[in-house]
Amino acid sequence: MEIVERIKKIEEIIQEIEKREIFSIYGGNLPFFSYLFACIFKFLNSNTLVILPDEKTAEIFYSDILNFTDENVIFFPEYERVESEISEINFERVKAILQINENKKSTVVTYFPAVIKKVPPFEKFRKIEIRKGQKIRRDNFIDLLVKCGYDVEKEVVEIPGTFTTRGGIVDFFPPFSEFPLRVEFLGNYINSIRKFDVSSQSSFEKIEKVYVSPLSEFFAGEATEKFFSQVDGISFVVNVEKYLKKGNKISETINEIIENSIIVGENIDSFKKGKIFFFNVFPTVERFKIGDDFIWNC
Template identity: 30%
Template sequence: AGRFYKDLDFFLSNQNNKGVFLFPSYDISPLTGLSPPKELISQRIETLYSLSTSPDPVVVTSLEALMTRLLPKEILLTSVDYIAVNEEIDRDDMIKRLMTFGYFRTSLVEERGDFSVRGGVIDLYPPLYDSAVRVEFWGDTVESIRLFNPVNQRSKADVKELTILPANEIILDPPSIKRARSMGRLPAGLETGGGFPGQEAWIQHFYSHLDTIFNYLPKGGHICIVKSDNFTDKAGSILEKLNKETGRFQDEALEKGI
């Protein structure tokens, strides 16, 4: 899927088409207790948002990613913040929202999903942007919004507004945390945000229902299957692999008394 996406993006970019997106599958099973790279998670969220809001998006994905259950579309679209220069915003509320959206607080923003706070300055690296973003406050007023290079921290350009997407597919708001706690044990301290390693395996605990990528398709959207001759066999292999992993990790959990 990745190679096909690069080829398609190359040819369509020559036609001034910016609406080609890749929806990757997790490169690691959530059952391992580890989370996928933040860059990969960010790319998935950006693609889901673009599929829901962009005109005529083209999305390339794999069968494995198609079979993944996702956060509900309505939850994603209601978990988007928009801020603009000269807008009045409670700085502390913004920090809480970033934590709820799965951003990781650090001293220096270097990776997707990071954010830092230094006095009246909030740096963050959200989906949708090729650069990190610096939001400067004067009191509760947004004085400026700047793109900057996370490697050398140098400013690149000023922008008038900013769209802040979640940095994770699990939105850690109070209703979601309450629901997850009622369905099983979760690590302490989730109320402070930030998430925990391997939380993707618990996604069904946080929402009343889950969607697939088909729920994000716009009306009248078209589906094109490449190499459809082995589609069913490949799906069966993916399910068989998942069932084996599930059984193995359940056995390991029983041995550890979990």
């Protein structure tokens, strides 16, 4: 009976979402919410944005939800302030925006500090296709790499976000590629594109095309837009109270996010609005006492 009631409640939540109603979900915990959202996302035909209170909680949620769904789930981390503007974390932010731009249904998992900073308009994050046989001057291709944020190396390419040249060959390492790439020019045409090994510097596989994109938001343009407003879909805010308990204040941006999101929390709080769906979820310790046959009680 409890399972039937739980399924019925999830169906009602989906109906409320499809009607674009703003409501609240309470009584769960993080593992349950990851399961619940995986169920919800499966039946929605729109993007979903899940905002958690902090990085650690967001990473746990992201890891949990991947166990329940094979849908397109994207993690969006907080911007890392470094002198060069280039870092692995900033690569991940760009990668997330590029994935969102592909217009595939996706679930974006993030946290408040990551969405506060404004970003360039999503349309500025373009993937420029470079194809074998394409007409392009070697110098123009180098200019493209520089504008996207690639650093030139004097000798060999070993780390992502760098390139080097020798004669009609340009080696570069896209941050989203497992291997660096070697582009060989013949006159003003691309003669070949090959993967190569970092340690031996030997090429081993030809490919037909590659994409070049900005390495960080800095190289995509001026940060004028709110990340939240550019993700077209349904947004959920999880455990706002935990964010505030750490001494954080509600800024204008966060208040706008809360006002336009479905509120989700372990306990009913002052942010509740609209219809409330309540789940009575046993603590993990209690669930182990009961066994595998009974997990959540609605």
